[in-house]
Amino acid sequence: MSRMKAVIARELGGPEVLQLAEVERPEPGPDDVLVRIHAAGICHHDVLSRGGKIPGQPGRILGHEISGEIAACGTDVPPARLGERVVIYQRLFCGTCRYCLGGRQDLCRNSRVLGEQGGGGYAEFACVPARNAIRVPDGLDMTAAALAVCPVGTSVRAALGVAGTEPGQAVLITGAGGGLGLHQIQVAKSVQARVIAVTSSADKAEIVREAGADEVIVSTDLKFSGEVWRLTAKQGVDVVLENVVTGTFGESLRSCAQLATVVVLGNIGARPVELDPGLIIMRRIRIAGSGNATFKDVQMALHLLATKAVKPCIGRVLPFPRAAEGHALMEQRAVTGRVVLQGW
Numbered sequence: 001m002s003r004m005k006a007v008i009a010r011e012l013g014g015p016e017v018l019q020l021a022e023v024e025r026p027e028p029g030p031d032d033v034l035v036r037i038h039a040a041g042i043c044h045h046d047v048l049s050r051g052g053k054i055p056g057q058p059g060r061i062l063g064h065e066i067s068g069e070i071a072a073c074g075t076d077v078p079p080a081r082l083g084e085r086v087v088i089y090q091r092l093f094c095g096t097c098r099y100c101l102g103g104r105q106d107l108c109r110n111s112r113v114l115g116e117q118g119g120g121g122y123a124e125f126a127c128v129p130a131r132n133a134i135r136v137p138d139g140l141d142m143t144a145a146a147l148a149v150c151p152v153g154t155s156v157r158a159a160l161g162v163a164g165t166e167p168g169q170a171v172l173i174t175g176a177g178g179g180l181g182l183h184q185i186q187v188a189k190s191v192q193a194r195v196i197a198v199t200s201s202a203d204k205a206e207i208v209r210e211a212g213a214d215e216v217i218v219s220t221d222l223k224f225s226g227e228v229w230r231l232t233a234k235q236g237v238d239v240v241l242e243n244v245v246t247g248t249f250g251e252s253l254r255s256c257a258q259l260a261t262v263v264v265l266g267n268i269g270a271r272p273v274e275l276d277p278g279l280i281i282m283r284r285i286r287i288a289g290s291g292n293a294t295f296k297d298v299q300m301a302l303h304l305l306a307t308k309a310v311k312p313c314i315g316r317v318l319p320f321p322r323a324a325e326g327h328a329l330m331e332q333r334a335v336t337g338r339v340v341l342q343g344w
Contacts, residue, residue: 009060039068062115069083087134090114094138159171171237173195174245175200243268313337321344
């Protein structure tokens with residue numbers, strides 16, 4: 001029986017519950033591949049799972065932002081895939097429901113995210129269905145590739161898939177200094193949109209500009225709609241990518257042009273928000289939710305990374321045994337961009 005190193009969330013709680021352990025190495029079934037993990041990003045989803053904010057059991061291996069190479073193939077997987085460099089599509093799905101058959105595996109009701117019930121990326125190996133292992137383009141750095149499915153793919157889904165951002169449109173991004181926001185700026189710029197980025201932290205203004213934002217609004221009181229109207233010559237924005245919602249949603253709606261689309265990706269405070277129906281009606285605003293990337297979005301994300309149209313925003317690289325430190329940095333918002341685990 002083979003063993004492997006892993007970081008286990010022994011119980012629900014603070015970062016200190018993440019501990020190094022030796023566990024049984026998974027064995028691939030007929031349709032599976034065993035992936036030797038190169039890197040795993042720490043997502044805010046992981047932080048919420050560890051703290052018990054997302055349903056789950058103690059003893060899990062967290063992590064769903066995974067890159068690596070195929071180390072073993074199941075009997076029904078083409079042996080030519082052995083050694084292939086891959087990223088792992090984070091959602092395990094049924095493949096037979098109407099959403100899966102329509103290419104929207106992200107909506108499968110019988111699905112789960114890697115790491116929610118074990119089998120995640122904070123380990124030497126992960127075992128997944130072969131269909132979840134997506135080939136990485138030649139020349140793309142594997143550490144960068146680890147961000148393709150979640151922060152970059154999620155940004156592609158929101159900006160291009162849901163909002164349908166077009167050249168010349170004005171795009172407002174809240175929480176622009178976060179891991180999602182910094183990648184959304186670049187995805188929007190890849191289709192020649194104009195980006196107005198909002199951050200509450202003056203310390204993050206420069207990195208937001210470096211990511212490609214055309215205008216940066218530093219708003220400590222989150223009252224930014226007036227400045228948006230000034231910057232757009234009182235026209236408003238065509239697209240809003242809302243990563244914050246709590247404390248920003250009303251201002252985002254007031255920043256909208258007629259026929260604007262507001263895409264909701266997060267809700268930092270996890271609280272209900274008020275909205276003005278009259279404003280939505282008068283300006284014909286469309287409000288849409290967005291979440292995980294589709295397979296098509298991941299392919300686009302890998303292309304954007306490979307062509308350097310999007311540069312991965314990695315704030316810190318830590319060895320796997322220091323996962324607790326990475327979680328603490330994320331929780332304290334003490335790092336700009338993603339924390340990535342790599343090496344033992």
